[in-house]
Amino acid sequence: MSQFNLLGSRRFAPFFWTQALGAFNDNAFRNAMVMLVAFQMGLDDKTVSLYTNLAPALFILPYFLFSATAGQLAEKYEKSRIIRYVKLFEIAAMVIAAIGFYTHHTTLLLVVLFLMGLHSTTFGPIKYAILPQALKPDELVGGNGMVEMGTQLAMLIGMIAGNSLMLIHGYGPIAASATTIVIAVLGYLASRRIPPAPATAPDLVFNWNPATETARVLGITRQDRRVFNAVLGISWFWFFGTVLIAQLPNYTRLNLGGDGSVNTLVLTLFSLGTGIGALLCERMSGHRVEVGLVPLGAFGLTAFGVDLYFAHPHLATVHGLDWLGFLHAAGTWRVVMDLTLIGVFSGFYVVPLFAYVQARTPRDRLSRVIAGNNILNALFICLASGFGLGLGALGLTAVQIFLAAALLNVIVAVYIFTIVPEFLMRFITWVLVNTLYRVRVDGLENIPEEGPALLVCNHVSFMDPLVLMANLRRPARFVMYYKIFNIPVLKFVFHTAKAIPIAGQKEDPAVLQQAYDEVDAALAEGDLVCIFPEGGLTRDGDIAPFRPGVARILERRPVPVVPLALRGLWGSVWSRRDSMLHRARLPRRFRARVELVAGAPYAPADARLETLETRVRQLRGDFA
Structure with a gap:
């Protein structure tokens, strides 16, 4: 059965649309807020820089504070009910955001950004723990691929929509507010169709102390060394992706000579590539959890990351190109190929790792392991930001930072495959x-x-x-x-x-x-x-x-x-x-x-x- 057939199944389709609509809203709201603060409020550069740098920190902070608590909720209680409460929370957050957009109240918008981070933090452990309950074992890879594809496309469309809506002259804040509220309501309606997913650890004693529970969740995540190293592999993917995406605006402007439309194009190429790679995983793995694809994905990330450096290593001589002008420029298609294939191999890399964690972790602690994964992901995203800022401070250009990340990927991949030789063994067998x-x-x-x-x-x-x-x-x-x-x-x-x-x-x-x-x-x-x-x-x-x-x-x-x-x-x-x-x-x-x-x-x-x-x-x- 094709993985696309899952979209016709109630076991999967309502959950798929719920998570996709949530991913859309996260990104639509964040980008609309950035457009408002950076371009429409008349703030000075210093103030804009403060808000734009504070925004990612506020969004990611709940992952550190509440991931462990979210993991407990997903284990102890029936999951579809929690999802409905989370979607009602999202509607309330978007109503508050509408007030912030209309009044240009930046502090209120930053509070909403924190609330949306809390929304994603709570939904995260459920998102991946519910799949093994809803899907058959031979559907797990395909289901993960569909979720990854849907998430990537929803994030991309949300980013474009957030920017575009806020640019509507005279009605931008109203259009952005109305859209995010409608999407939140649709997400709630979709969540009501999700079949019940029983609690996997109903007798779990709830620990309300986030510090001690975070330590316990990380301990649970480390119990199975193979699963923990898969989690580290997923976190490395977030590190690599964060470094890449953070450098794309400067790369687009300085090396490619493009305007904002080119930046949107290169983000689209990466997102579409990741979605394609995620979907191909099912066919290439034969409906099995095939970690042999992970070394293939790691190889592709390095190969095309290095080639991206050589494709356009120098500063552009022409600036202000729109996306059509960029596509007609010399050497463009090599850049297009590299960015797309980095996305494709990202899919090969991360989808089997998620499926591996789901397949190898007992159901009564899977949500907490996913919560531990989210904590480590957040940590690696922060490290990636520091990595990019540090190399930038040393004078490296965006394209040189790409090269550094691609070469560092070799070291990390060798380390992972040394301590988890099963990945390399499965790759040899698969080939x-x-x-x-x-x-x-x-x-x-x-x-x-x-x-x-x-x-x-x-x-x-x-x-x-x-x-x-x-x-x-x-x-x-x-x-x-x-x-x-x-x-x-x-x-x-x-x-x-x-x-x-x-x-x-x-x-x-x-x-x-x-x-x-x-x-x-x-x-x-x-x-x-x-x-x-x-x-x-x-x-x-x-x-x-x-x-x-x-x-x-x-x-x-x-x-x-x-x-x-x-x-x-x-x-x-x-x-x-x-x-x-x-x-x-x-x-x-x-x-x-x-x-x-x-x-x-x-x-x-x-x-x-x-x-x-x-x-x-x-x-x-x-x-x-």
Whole structure:
């Protein structure tokens, strides 16, 4: 099913429009306020600078003060009801803003800006915690992509609308006020259609102390090291994006020689690119949470960030170009490509990270982890502002600051992928499998989303574990012949995936016993374990008799057993067909069609060896 079909589902559509309308209003109000203060009130430059620098701080301050409290609210109470209260709060804030616009009362407008920051702070933990409750596991990446796309476009349209409405001669404040109030009311009406999302921790003891609760929320966020590093990756995305967007006005004016319309154009390119990248994530990941896209996104941010520097490193010789004049200028399309692709790779980078956090965090603390993420995001945004101001004070131009951020991204990416090698492992797996094969999957919903299970699969080629790794929705620990485990280069992948090497009884009894112990420990921890019961690669394309290892595992740890079958790998360069016939081991089918099929799970008592073997043969069929 296409992710766009979610817009026709009540499980998703009302929430999507609620959050998109809220993002529109945040940006419409902020930009309308800046236009009023900077261009229509006759204030001196010093006063304008004070207000424009104070505004972002006031908007982001609630993230530090109230994110932890918002996380508790989202855990303890039913989420759709909280959303309705938040939208009523937004209507009240926009009514106050209308008074501020009409009377040109800057202090009142700054108070509203703080209130809108509080609105976003409260909505944030709900925004991402509600998705795993509303969506199926194979919809999670697509849903996140739609939310990211909708947010980017709503922010962009809101910025343009806020500027344009305030410029209406004689009626700007009234037009901006009316629009933001109407949008807030529409957001409330949309929120009333959101289905109930039950509390995930109704017995949570509420802590009203924001300081101690912030410390506790950050502690919860750090409990799972993999999730915490994904959160750090998301926060780095906000750092990079803040540096980029903060420098765009100067870059537009000084390097591109453009006017305000060119600044709007470059913001549009970045936002559209991010939306496109977010939407592509679902197709590229095959409806799974695929963190292998994160290194790809990091590479793209650096590559096109560096190219943006070389595309236009010098000051413009012509100034005052409008957007059409800019598009007709020499070298423009390289800048357009760089800005758009930075956005696309931003989508590849951040959407899988959000989906990863949602998939790996228990439901009863997901909202608080998202709250911790928001606190760290706010911190990194402040650091990004200091980074840009500091480099600017040292005399670096906007385009040189782009280059510095792109190169710093290399260091951060290497750090993240070193401490979370799973991201790099998934990238290698994703590239290898999607380069060599076109994989069709069927029946993977039979694999339990939570809890232990044993997967049994036929063994056709050396690539079997990689094909499974790249397509299973949950991480699994593979039991594999120790000589395959030790293949150079792939050993990194198998070791990072915590594969379990095994040897025959006659080869190494100690390795065999250790393998059984590790399998039992993994199942005891609630993991998936995949075993190839034939005991080796098929030599003739047929399925060999299953060995008794499955029974031995189930005797120690009775768990559900899910039969799997691989089709289409026999005859590939990685199978034994060529070596058996003494042919040259060259691939004959590039991007060969491969299928992975899963059958219904068996209860431990019903998972007899002959039953499982028969079922895997049926699933495999004649397509070896």
